[in-house]
Amino acid sequence: MVPANLTLRGSNYLTFAQQVTSPNQLIFPITAQVNSQDHLTIGGCDIVELVQNFGSPLYILDEETLRLASRQYRDSLLRFYPGKSQVIYASKAWSSLAICAIIASEGIGFDVVSGGELYTTLMALETIGLKDKAYSLIYFHGNNKSLSELSYAIENQCTIIVDNWWELEALESLAQEPVKIMLRLTPGIECHTHEYIRTGSLDSKFGFDPNQFEQLFSYVSQHKKLNCVGLHAHIGSQIFEKEPHQDLTSVLVKSLQSAKEHGLEIDTLNIGGGLGIRYTESDDPPSIVEWVEAVSKAMIDACTVAGVALPKLMIEPGRSLIATACVTAYTVGSSKEIPGIRNYIAVDGGMSDNPRPITYQSLYRVVLANGMSENAQFKVTIAGKHCESGDILIKDAALPATSSGDILVVPATGAYNSSMSSNYNRLPRPAAVLVNQGEANLIVKRETYMDLVKQDVLPERLSNHQS
Numbered sequence: 001m002v003p004a005n006l007t008l009r010g011s012n013y014l015t016f017a018q019q020v021t022s023p024n025q026l027i028f029p030i031t032a033q034v035n036s037q038d039h040l041t042i043g044g045c046d047i048v049e050l051v052q053n054f055g056s057p058l059y060i061l062d063e064e065t066l067r068l069a070s071r072q073y074r075d076s077l078l079r080f081y082p083g084k085s086q087v088i089y090a091s092k093a094w095s096s097l098a099i100c101a102i103i104a105s106e107g108i109g110f111d112v113v114s115g116g117e118l119y120t121t122l123m124a125l126e127t128i129g130l131k132d133k134a135y136s137l138i139y140f141h142g143n144n145k146s147l148s149e150l151s152y153a154i155e156n157q158c159t160i161i162v163d164n165w166w167e168l169e170a171l172e173s174l175a176q177e178p179v180k181i182m183l184r185l186t187p188g189i190e191c192h193t194h195e196y197i198r199t200g201s202l203d204s205k206f207g208f209d210p211n212q213f214e215q216l217f218s219y220v221s222q223h224k225k226l227n228c229v230g231l232h233a234h235i236g237s238q239i240f241e242k243e244p245h246q247d248l249t250s251v252l253v254k255s256l257q258s259a260k261e262h263g264l265e266i267d268t269l270n271i272g273g274g275l276g277i278r279y280t281e282s283d284d285p286p287s288i289v290e291w292v293e294a295v296s297k298a299m300i301d302a303c304t305v306a307g308v309a310l311p312k313l314m315i316e317p318g319r320s321l322i323a324t325a326c327v328t329a330y331t332v333g334s335s336k337e338i339p340g341i342r343n344y345i346a347v348d349g350g351m352s353d354n355p356r357p358i359t360y361q362s363l364y365r366v367v368l369a370n371g372m373s374e375n376a377q378f379k380v381t382i383a384g385k386h387c388e389s390g391d392i393l394i395k396d397a398a399l400p401a402t403s404s405g406d407i408l409v410v411p412a413t414g415a416y417n418s419s420m421s422s423n424y425n426r427l428p429r430p431a432a433v434l435v436n437q438g439e440a441n442l443i444v445k446r447e448t449y450m451d452l453v454k455q456d457v458l459p460e461r462l463s464n465h466q467s
């Protein structure tokens, strides 16, 4: 358990963090330390030096933490679930060539939701010699896949997780041969998470509703180009309770029975992602191992009660696999004191590199990376640099005294930060570096001003303007 009174006195905090082994229960990556200069280091690299070398803001991804989370998912599923199983990474959390290559090298597959994510994953698989395994590794999701995206997925023999009737008909007309599909169901399960990231309740844009299941199974069983191998459901994100996923297993097992009664030969159930992580001390998610044990046991129990053979169990974590592996470093610029009201410190990024606070009111931690043992005695609000009053990264953070040029680090930014980043206010997107044992490799280049205009087209009649 995290002590409620934890104050960020640098190394004390990190020492505590390292005692916990499930990455999703930590706030900082597992390799976080404080060096003799009182600087934060991740993966053996001094954050201050990383900013000097790669610029700011900077995403810093710790390879060890990412690999540990991947292995915990993979190994605990093998340990607790006696049937076949597969972990796939929800690459919407953060998709890049290096990330996909690391994850594939850990034996994990991919959930992709667009032609772009599919392309990135295929390229990464190609570079590590696994492109011929794409058919068994890639699952294509989405509530409105375009015809060209569907064709692209068919061409690469991905399994398509079908979301709606329109897509079933589209696949029927596109496919020359039977296409491997799974059906995304909306199970009607509520969980306590932000409304925008809750997808399994009935009022959702995703999946088939329970009142359509019978009709759906019978339709699919009569259409031979639709080779249905399983059922899928995803109930939401940043979930701390185990019960919603445990309940989901029995809903899916019942649906599997019903599908079989309609003649579908299916043997796979995918319970989606959703395990939460610790962004701040008050977040208390189960560990990856505990969660996998709970869902495996629930699946075994549900199958025993129903008298059906164990299906292949699939899980597709995003956030809990990658969020904790990354921190974002910012440089402090201006500050503003409003006596008796609030003290603002502004950094060189904000809602364009981390849209979660403004979108979901998400909470984050922050530390002074170049003064880790200094006493965090001031209450400050960390503002972004965007022309938007709501562009506040963290309200009422505890920090030591700071001045312009200091480096702040916001942890747990590996999921839905870079992948949801934008060029709002024409800010170039940050670079990302992969750190491991003192080595830092650029994995995403910083955008330049040239990049910002490279897709712009100036019609000729505007470029020779005569006044």
Ligand SMILES: Cc1ncc(COP(=O)(O)O)c(C=O)c1O
Pocket: 090, 093, 111, 141, 199, 234, 236, 237, 238, 272, 273, 274, 275, 316, 317, 318, 319, 320, 415
């Ligand atoms: C279908 C599906 N699967 C998996 C995930 C991953 O969820 P999380 O990042 O919470 O693990 C998502 C996230 O939105 C999703 O929509």
